[in-house]
Amino acid sequence: MKKSKFNKRKKENREMKVISIINEKGGVGKTTASVNISYGLVERLMNDGKRILLIDADAQGNATKFFLPEFKSITLEEFNMLEVPENCDIRSSTKFIKNSLISMLGERNDLNKLLLEGKGVIRECIHQTQYQQLDIIPSIGTELIATDKLLGASTGQRHVILKRALREIRNDYDIVIIDHAPTFNNITVNGLFCSNEIIIPLKPGGFELKGLIDTLEELFDIEDDYECEYKIRILMNMIPRGVRPAYISFINKIREFYGDTILQTTVGYQDAVASRSTMSGKLLYNSKTGVGEDYRNLVDELIKEFDNEI
Numbered sequence: 001m002k003k004s005k006f007n008k009r010k011k012e013n014r015e016m017k018v019i020s021i022i023n024e025k026g027g028v029g030k031t032t033a034s035v036n037i038s039y040g041l042v043e044r045l046m047n048d049g050k051r052i053l054l055i056d057a058d059a060q061g062n063a064t065k066f067f068l069p070e071f072k073s074i075t076l077e078e079f080n081m082l083e084v085p086e087n088c089d090i091r092s093s094t095k096f097i098k099n100s101l102i103s104m105l106g107e108r109n110d111l112n113k114l115l116l117e118g119k120g121v122i123r124e125c126i127h128q129t130q131y132q133q134l135d136i137i138p139s140i141g142t143e144l145i146a147t148d149k150l151l152g153a154s155t156g157q158r159h160v161i162l163k164r165a166l167r168e169i170r171n172d173y174d175i176v177i178i179d180h181a182p183t184f185n186n187i188t189v190n191g192l193f194c195s196n197e198i199i200i201p202l203k204p205g206g207f208e209l210k211g212l213i214d215t216l217e218e219l220f221d222i223e224d225d226y227e228c229e230y231k232i233r234i235l236m237n238m239i240p241r242g243v244r245p246a247y248i249s250f251i252n253k254i255r256e257f258y259g260d261t262i263l264q265t266t267v268g269y270q271d272a273v274a275s276r277s278t279m280s281g282k283l284l285y286n287s288k289t290g291v292g293e294d295y296r297n298l299v300d301e302l303i304k305e306f307d308n309e310i
Contacts, residue, residue, distance in 0.1 A: 015196065017174065018166065018178065018194050018196055019175065019177050019178070019195060019198070019199060020180055020191050021033055021200075022191075022215060023211055024182055024184065024218065025182060025210070025211020025215070027203070028211065028237060029201050029237045029267070030180070030182070031058065031179050033201050033235060033267070034054065034179035035179075036285045039134060040285045040295060040296065042131055042132075043285070044303055050133065050174040050175065051134075051175075052133065052134050052173065052175050052177065053134075053137065054135070054136045054176075055178045056138050057111060057188070058179055058180060059139060059144035061138065061139040062179075063138075063179045064110075064136065064138035064139050067129040068127060068136065068138055082097075108138065108140045109121070109124045109125045110139055111125065111137050111187075112143045112144060113125055114162070115161050115187065115190065116147060118164065118165065119164060119168075122165040123168070125138075126169075147187065151186035151187070152186050158186060158190075159189045159190055159226065160190075161190055162191060162194050189226075192222050193222070193226055195230065196230065196231065198219060198230045198232045199233050199234075200212060200215055200233070202237060202254070203237055203239075204238075204246075204247045212234070232261060233261060233262075235263050235298070236254070237266075237269075238269040239268045239269060240268070240269055241268050265297045267291065267295060267298060270289065
């Protein structure tokens with residue numbers, strides 16, 4: 001596996017932009033937004049020498065699987081060739097398969113190592129993607145669930161681990177995108193504490209609206225408790241194609257409430273397009289579809305906002 005090669009750039013007196021993409025409600029297209037925005041920023045800013053780092057802070061590791069296909073799993077053929085030990089019960093079988101996976105796929109340095117060991121290891125946890133100038137700190141397996149518990153049991157300033165680590169690479173990257181899990185835990189707080197901007201994908205719907213409110217209230221609490229200050233943006237996401245008066249009215253009403261907090265670009269949704277993207281691992285940003293065009297417009301809008309900031 002290739003590790004990233006960092007450009008030793010002249011230090012500048014600037015703040016690295018750190019954007020958390022989060023929603024307490026699952027199923028709103030958070031990871032899809034994270035991977036397509038990350039790639040789109042690289043594609044548009046590559047000629048300017050900008051470098052993007054994506055952090056997968058979700059135990060499901062879907063962003064990791066998108067950019068590091070070798071992390072997906074062993075093949076069915078490899079699994080079928082495993083020799084089953086004698087007298088296996090459910091516990092010993094689980095342990096045997098886990099050890100076999102480690103043996104086949106190798107130990108990987110990821111966000112777990114960074115959060116548990118802290119200072120001095122972040123470069124070991126960064127991996128190159130197949131796209132130039134886009135790197136990733138992956139999430140492997142479901143270890144982040146155990147890591148969250150260990151952080152909760154630790155003493156000291158456990159919420160500053162990621163922020164301190166990012167200081168070590170502040171001259172290597174211009175923008176950091178953090179793809180969060182749909183929950184607020186110790187790992188979420190670490191990501192939010194080092195962020196200066198938040199993007200909340202919002203899908204039209206009653207449950208999704210409740211998720212938005214819950215997410216905003218959690219962010220307000222973090223702002224108050226940790227003396228953070230965020231630029232919060234809401235992305236109207238996964239809008240069904242076609243003339244849908246109820247959806248249009250929902251978007252307009254959200255704009256009435258939140259004004260300029262709402263990004264101008266809306267991102268549509270098509271089942272067939274989304275399914276092809278998931279199965280093939282190809283980015284929607286590059287697709288010749290309406291959704292692809294939406295993501296290209298979204299990245300253009302974000303870059304215009306970033307012009308005076310990075």
